[in-house]
Amino acid sequence: MKRPLSLIAVLVLCISVCFAGQRPKYIFMFIGDGLGINHVYGTELYNAAVHPEKPNGGKMSFYNFPIRTYVTNYSSSTLVTDSSAAATALAAGVKTVNGYMGVDSDKRSVKNITELVSELGMKVGVVTNVGMNHATPSAFYAHHESRSAYKSLYEQYLTSEVDFAAGAAILLKKRDGLKHEDYVAQAKAAGIEVVHDLDKAANVVGKRVLLLPENPQSKTLKYANDCKPGDWTIVDYTDSAIKYLEREAKRDGFFLMVEAGHMDYCAHDNDAVTTFEEVNHLSDSVAKALEFYNRHPKETLIIVTADHETGGLSLGYTNYKMNMERLAWQNGSVSSLTRKMQRFRDDGKSSWEDMKLLLTRELGFWEGVRLRKKDEQQLRKTFEKSFIENSDKVVSLYNVNEKMASTAIEILNKRAYIKWISLNHTGMQVPLYIKGAGIEHLTECYDNTDVPKGIARALGKKLAE
Numbered sequence: 001m002k003r004p005l006s007l008i009a010v011l012v013l014c015i016s017v018c019f020a021g022q023r024p025k026y027i028f029m030f031i032g033d034g035l036g037i038n039h040v041y042g043t044e045l046y047n048a049a050v051h052p053e054k055p056n057g058g059k060m061s062f063y064n065f066p067i068r069t070y071v072t073n074y075s076s077s078t079l080v081t082d083s084s085a086a087a088t089a090l091a092a093g094v095k096t097v098n099g100y101m102g103v104d105s106d107k108r109s110v111k112n113i114t115e116l117v118s119e120l121g122m123k124v125g126v127v128t129n130v131g132m133n134h135a136t137p138s139a140f141y142a143h144h145e146s147r148s149a150y151k152s153l154y155e156q157y158l159t160s161e162v163d164f165a166a167g168a169a170i171l172l173k174k175r176d177g178l179k180h181e182d183y184v185a186q187a188k189a190a191g192i193e194v195v196h197d198l199d200k201a202a203n204v205v206g207k208r209v210l211l212l213p214e215n216p217q218s219k220t221l222k223y224a225n226d227c228k229p230g231d232w233t234i235v236d237y238t239d240s241a242i243k244y245l246e247r248e249a250k251r252d253g254f255f256l257m258v259e260a261g262h263m264d265y266c267a268h269d270n271d272a273v274t275t276f277e278e279v280n281h282l283s284d285s286v287a288k289a290l291e292f293y294n295r296h297p298k299e300t301l302i303i304v305t306a307d308h309e310t311g312g313l314s315l316g317y318t319n320y321k322m323n324m325e326r327l328a329w330q331n332g333s334v335s336s337l338t339r340k341m342q343r344f345r346d347d348g349k350s351s352w353e354d355m356k357l358l359l360t361r362e363l364g365f366w367e368g369v370r371l372r373k374k375d376e377q378q379l380r381k382t383f384e385k386s387f388i389e390n391s392d393k394v395v396s397l398y399n400v401n402e403k404m405a406s407t408a409i410e411i412l413n414k415r416a417y418i419k420w421i422s423l424n425h426t427g428m429q430v431p432l433y434i435k436g437a438g439i440e441h442l443t444e445c446y447d448n449t450d451v452p453k454g455i456a457r458a459l460g461k462k463l464a465e
Contacts, residue, residue: 024301024437024458025253027117028289029451031090031136032282033083034264034275034310037070037431042272042315042418043279049324051280060279061287062304067434073308073448076105079427083264084147086307087139088112089448091257093456093464101135101153102143109143113452114255116461118161121252125164125241129221129234129281130261132167132212133157136307140257151176154183158190164209164244164256166201166237169216180216198236202243209244211237219398220262223333224277234260238285242292253299258285266333267310268396269406270420272413274333275313293436301437301458305451306430312421319417326416329364330409337362337405345387355383355404363412375411382407396423 032039040060047058056063075085076095084101088094091112094104104110114124128137133153138144141160142153150171157165170183187194187210195201196214213221213232222231238258245254263278286304293300316322344358359365359379371379382404386392392403413419432451434442438458445451449464456463 022298022437023460024455025299026249026292026296026301027122027253027255027455028286028292028300028302029090029113029255029257029455030282030286030289030302030304031087031257031259032263032279032304032306033130033136033259033261034267034308034425035260035279035282035306035430036309036311036313036426036428038313038315039263039267039275039279039309040431042313043276043283045315045322046273046276046324046327047280050328060283061290062283062302062433062435065302065304065433065435066439067432067442067445069432069445070429071305071432071445071448071450073306073430074427080425081308081427082147082425083135083307084139086448087136090305090307090451091139093449093452095449099147100145101139101147103145107145110464112140113455113463114140114161114257116456116463117255117459120459120461123163123245123249123252123254124161125245125254125256125258126162127164127166127234127237127241127256128259128261129168129237130259130265131169131171131219132165132210133171134167134219134261136259136261137165137167137257148173151178155186158186158192162208163248163254164201164211164241166209166211166241168213168221169219170212171219184212198232198240202240204244205248211240220265223262223266223274223335224281225274225330226332226336234258234262234281235284235288238288242288246292256289260285264310265398266335267313268423269334269394269399269401269409270311270396270413270423271334271409272313272416272418272420273327273330275311276327297436299437301439301455302435303442303451303455304431304433305448307448308425309428309430310425311423312426312428314419314421316417317419322417324416326364326369326412329368330412331362334401334405334409335399337408338399338401341402341405350387352380352383355387359408363408365408365412369412369415371411371415375415378411379404379407 075081077097082098092110094110135147138153142156192208201211260282266274394406441457442454
């Protein structure tokens with residue numbers, strides 16, 4: 001039984017009557033990996049307290065989209081999805097098993113939205129700030145029963161319809177016996193222009209583009225709050241992709257998927273400040289699409305959503321309080337703090353007083369952030385175990401952090417009255433925001449599979465129906 005249309009949906013339908021039949025020529029899909037409703041609202045509260053200079057009181061660039069709702073995201077194998085199954089749902093409108101991508105539960109390939117739009121002559125862009133053959137981006141060009149089959153996923157990219165691709169690296173497995181340079185050579189042999197410059201990538205004419213850092217030192221770009229001037233971000237990648245696609249797709253239009261993949265990594269670390277700053281980068285990337293929308297308002301469709309929620313973020317978990325302003329004292333990610341503590345260890349500094357100075361400088365403890373007696377006791381106990389006994393690490397899905405760093409970040413989060421319930425994905429519903437041409441075809445999105453089906457309907461086609 002279908003849910004009745006919400007008041008917002010009814011209003012959208014009324015507003016969209018004058019654009020009925022208007023097929024979107026330019027389609028943007030933004031996916032916040034791990035983005036939950038509280039990640040969005042928490043970022044707005046954080047901005048209001050820490051970034052008063054931001055426009056609209058620190059609200060997201062997509063806060064006033066006509067459709068603002070949520071969708072379910074379970075996979076066919078479990079109520080708690082992984083990224084590959086969720087990305088397959090968002091790309092192809094089909095539920096599948098966790099770990100599968102681009103195939104259904106019976107391992108049969110399913111058509112995805114990028115393949116559909118290519119048949120219409122539209123150009124395709126796939127952009128991420130993590131590995132370009134990681135789970136979410138791969139679901140938009142590949143079909144495989146294992147999200148870890150990086151070699152096969154990359155080879156499918158080479159023969160895909162993706163015109164502009166960007167990522168932090170090409171993910172590798174030692175057993176495949178290939179190096180980064182080998183994969184770059186394969187791309188060049190396939191006629192793809194491999195570019196290590198943002199402006200150059202934007203200005204390539206008549207050829208497919210793969211934008212990568214020249215010497216990838218990591219599987220991801222830097223976290224937003226670890227970036228220095230000149231460091232690449234997902235915002236830069238989005239801008240470069242739009243410039244390329246706008247020029248190359250003037251006749252038939254384009255579809256661009258942008259994954260803000262890095263926020264999942266820091267949410268797995270339960271690092272609130274870094275998560276909020278990553279959400280801000282997502283918002284800034286959507287702002288680039290809105291600039292494009294303002295040039296083509298009757299032809300552009302923008303969708304912002306998520307694959308799943310990570311961490312079970314809780315806002316104001318006790319005492320009916322929130323003190324977001326305390327988060328202003330955090331300098332960098334928990335991964336950055338881990339590296340500083342490792343240097344601290346390497347330099348032979350092993351006193352509690354030295355550690356207190358580091359925590360004061362990096363997190364404002366004992367100065368800007370008052371600690372309770374039990375907080376200091378917890379820190380001291382963790383310090384002695386980690387640095388005197390030389391034990392304890394915190395292993396999340398993507399990072400290995402110093403226990404001391406993770407404990408300190410957890411205490412700062414609690415002093416702001418923020419708490420996480422998990423180091424992993426949850427089954428929470430995820431947000432969905434929609435604006436633009438063809439919106440009348442997306443007013444009844446209740447599950448993540450409804451999103452690509454709605455896009456297909458707006459294009460006069462069918463997908464997985």
